Amino acid sequence: MDKIGSLEIGHSHVKDKDFSIKREIVDDENVEVTFSHRHFFYAVYWIHEGNGTHTIDFEEYQIIPDRIFFIRPEQVHFLCTEGKMKYSALQFTEDFMIPYSVDFQKQIPVCKDLKEDEKVRIRTLFNQIYQESVSNLVNSTAIIQSEIHTLLLELERIGINNSATSIIPEILSRYKSFIDSSFAKERQVQYYAGQLGVSANYLNVLTKKHFNKPALEMINERLILEIKRLLLRTDNDISEIAYKLGFNELSYFSRFFKRHTGSTPHEFRNMMNKMYQK
Template identity: 65%
Template sequence: MKKVSGLQIGHSSIKDKDFKIECDVINDKNVEVPFSHRHYFYAIYWIHEGNGMHIIDFEEYEMRPDRVFFIKPEQVHFMQIEGSLKYSALQFTEDFMIPINSKVEKEIPVYIDIDKNEKSRIEILFNQIQKESVSRLPNSTVIIRSEINTLLLDLERMAMPISNFSILPDLLCKYREMIDKNFIKERQVQFYATQLGVCPNYMNVLTRKFLGKSALELINERTVLEIKRMLLRSDFTISEIAYRLGFNELSYFSRFFRLKTGMTPQKFRDSMNKMYQ
């Protein structure tokens, strides 16, 4: 199976742009490559016609009309298309959005099913972004950034009734953000609690109340996810992956992964390669 550690805008191995939009494409390999891969950018996929499964970070989600998927950088994903799939795709980097000081990581879930009214709003935004992308008019890039930000805010608002992310305390959101940035070097709740000015017990109270998990489980889950990503989409050996993720002993690395997943790293790699080849 083809191994790709990460792809840039347009699914190229070389970064040559920070933004791209394609509307109403059908099974276009220049928009979505036919194998599992990791992005270095954000992507919004709006399904119009067709079916299949969208595998995102090893979880399967049904693809169906008027379902909108939100993919973040570093996530591994793959579209298993059944026959023909018609969709629109918007891709952009975090750097592209920096000039408007917009936080891309809004509380948007993996997917949202949109109704008739929501579809009309998204359709307008996609069309405006697409027209600006080819207009070559003054300030078109500034307008595109603004419209993407409006789309993200709209998706966040659409998700609020069905998602509990919008009610998470700020402290818990910061905890998850810190884990994402530091989990390779820091895997103790004490470190994060100290940085946030609270005690580990209070952090546990928050995570159990709002997420149903211990504070340590969140760290371990992020670690396991990164191990899975590297096992699937890199040519590193098991030992190299363990070293890169801060494990000093290969035996401990293997025990940790087996305890969390029920299989050895090599067995997981073999099964995923067979599934996604």
């Protein structure tokens, strides 16, 4: 079992539901726990009161009122609050949203501060989802799914409208999705370019223009993120992690990780354990 937990809705290791919504709760351990963990579900957390930090995949974000967070499965995260925190929480599995075949890897930001008009729309959707969840009426599940889909579209629109960058071309969204599904086995830009039907040079031009980084760097960043997740959330030996991710030589694995992070896998694991396993 992962040492920091791989948790289902309700934050247990047993899956017993695919959807949950709570409004204006305070320190509810059935919604969030006080240690680093990853989810097997999606979560939308809307902060109403409180402060502290929310670490998501090793990036720290401040907890402030009217900041909304979107957490994806597999992401390692940890809420460190200063005192009590009041927030609303929506949690759902990918299976729950199958009727909509939603691409959750689009442009929904990890966190976003809501403007007044955005708060009104988000509050309306949260209330509608909640009321439907307790209504016991016919077709309530289908209506909840529809309203969650609308909420996700709203969050995506908020992210796009408030982005200083141009809208990302569809080919780059597909590139990111291909990387997510194949990075452990395929690390050559040429492979992904072939899957997308473009040249490696053209793909490189696009990533530099829209992400300000080469196409290869995106592959390496995803690989480093996975190594960090495994170092933190599992008790696997470093050699096991290297083998799992396709490295045939432990020495090359260590050099690769240090080149991109500045620390060895062993140093990183020790540092993260001290930080997150309090």
